[in-house]
Amino acid sequence: MHKPITKAQEARLAFYRNKGKIHARATAGKFNRLRWTMVWLTQIVFYGTCWLNWETNGVTRQAVLLDIAHEKFYLFGLVLWPQDALLMAFGLILAATALFFVTAIAGRLFCGFACPQTVYTAIFAWIEARVEGDHLARLKLDQSPLSARKLGLKAIKHGLWLLFAAWTAITFVGYFTPIRELLPAVPAGRLGPWESFWLIFYAAFTYVQAGLAREAVCQHMCPYSRFQGVMFDPDTRNVAYDPARGEPRNSRRQAGSSGDCVDCGICVQVCPTGIDIRDGLQYQCINCGLCIDACDQVMDKIGAPRGLIRFMSEREVGGATPTRGWIGRPRVAAYAALLLVFSLLAGWALAERSLLLVDVLRDRGALHRETADGTIENAYTLKLMNLDENRRSFTVDVSGPANIGIVGEREFTVEAGSIRPVSLTVAVPADSGASGIQPIQFRVWDQDRPASSVLEKSSFVLP
Numbered sequence: 001m002h003k004p005i006t007k008a009q010e011a012r013l014a015f016y017r018n019k020g021k022i023h024a025r026a027t028a029g030k031f032n033r034l035r036w037t038m039v040w041l042t043q044i045v046f047y048g049t050c051w052l053n054w055e056t057n058g059v060t061r062q063a064v065l066l067d068i069a070h071e072k073f074y075l076f077g078l079v080l081w082p083q084d085a086l087l088m089a090f091g092l093i094l095a096a097t098a099l100f101f102v103t104a105i106a107g108r109l110f111c112g113f114a115c116p117q118t119v120y121t122a123i124f125a126w127i128e129a130r131v132e133g134d135h136l137a138r139l140k141l142d143q144s145p146l147s148a149r150k151l152g153l154k155a156i157k158h159g160l161w162l163l164f165a166a167w168t169a170i171t172f173v174g175y176f177t178p179i180r181e182l183l184p185a186v187p188a189g190r191l192g193p194w195e196s197f198w199l200i201f202y203a204a205f206t207y208v209q210a211g212l213a214r215e216a217v218c219q220h221m222c223p224y225s226r227f228q229g230v231m232f233d234p235d236t237r238n239v240a241y242d243p244a245r246g247e248p249r250n251s252r253r254q255a256g257s258s259g260d261c262v263d264c265g266i267c268v269q270v271c272p273t274g275i276d277i278r279d280g281l282q283y284q285c286i287n288c289g290l291c292i293d294a295c296d297q298v299m300d301k302i303g304a305p306r307g308l309i310r311f312m313s314e315r316e317v318g319g320a321t322p323t324r325g326w327i328g329r330p331r332v333a334a335y336a337a338l339l340l341v342f343s344l345l346a347g348w349a350l351a352e353r354s355l356l357l358v359d360v361l362r363d364r365g366a367l368h369r370e371t372a373d374g375t376i377e378n379a380y381t382l383k384l385m386n387l388d389e390n391r392r393s394f395t396v397d398v399s400g401p402a403n404i405g406i407v408g409e410r411e412f413t414v415e416a417g418s419i420r421p422v423s424l425t426v427a428v429p430a431d432s433g434a435s436g437i438q439p440i441q442f443r444v445w446d447q448d449r450p451a452s453s454v455l456e457k458s459s460f461v462l463p
């Protein structure tokens, strides 16, 4: 049973919880190191990837670019078109299933270490601490009357935040407009309306979310925090306080009469979302582990074993033996199976992806025409889409009624990543024996890769 909290303790906790913005106390330890490793890793990838180039057929382009104007998504050597929507859908489903799988095993690890909200809040809080000082200095500054010093510090902090937000926005837009063209265009004012809108919107979004809203996003705005509990089972490991070991908590640690919790409140002070993990699992907890780091230091000081707060399952908190493996954990097994299925489907979609798409349109002007030598002709337009990054040459064949054939040119070259409409005339001898509407089939094949051909059905009209 929890010991009732005293007025002094309540006042101390309220100091951190109810003074408006949460100023979390800094802590050190393995989870803090892991958090900063993830900050560096994610930011190196985000700010660095848009500067990578990719060379193909002597042409250099940005390696990762969402070229909306030309409806292409460049991903290093892969170029995705709107026709690859299925592959992209599998990719997104795969990412969501992987997130569910990790959540079922280890709770909100994504929230604590990889979510952009967490990462940018950590960066903005770091800038704030460099300008205004530690958590106590920041609290005092917030509560002090307006002065030149306070105004100066706030102006520097917000200025640095805005600079960082602006750089983040330029990087973000640099994934849609080549960043080497975008960067000189910003000071020169040579931006299009959409680029200007997204630069301002994304800079403002970063500044408000990471600088001003912070934990409020996790607590009140993030839908994932609300439904993550659905993915948990009794063996999901979350950051939890061990009440069997910690209670009854006692700041004086009377020999033989108290648990290991000395009620110092440091686990609350370091919490970026301002909660008390000793109250049990709460949706506001992002599993960042900073309270573990803080409490481990307290345990070291009082000579008690570490791990009063640790990653534990609901079953372990209740004193039961955790389930071993996935047997008996149907939710985890189901997510693992879905992960496997969608990985296979994505692999299949990638392997089966055709770099040639063909659209056949019948000439609507005339159903058919008869030539002087008694041949019946139909006219078609074939749209040849070359999704490859190389120029390719294609040959067109047709099959259908006896002696059907193409009149004139049937070999066409299509430039890399472009669409070429070609006109075709198909002829059938009048004495072929067929009449009315006959099904026909076009076969288009790459002269360098005859095995990979595309078949398209159409119809041929005879008298």
Ligand code: SF4
Binding pocket: 241, 246, 260, 261, 262, 263, 264, 265, 266, 267, 268, 278, 294, 295, 298, 308, 309
């Ligand atoms: S840091 Fe540990 S000892 Fe201190 S209040 Fe929290 S759980 Fe108790």
Ligand code: SF4
Binding pocket: 239, 267, 270, 271, 272, 273, 274, 275, 276, 277, 284, 285, 286, 287, 288, 289, 290, 291, 292
């Ligand atoms: S309770 Fe602990 S793990 Fe949860 S958000 Fe707070 S510091 Fe992070």
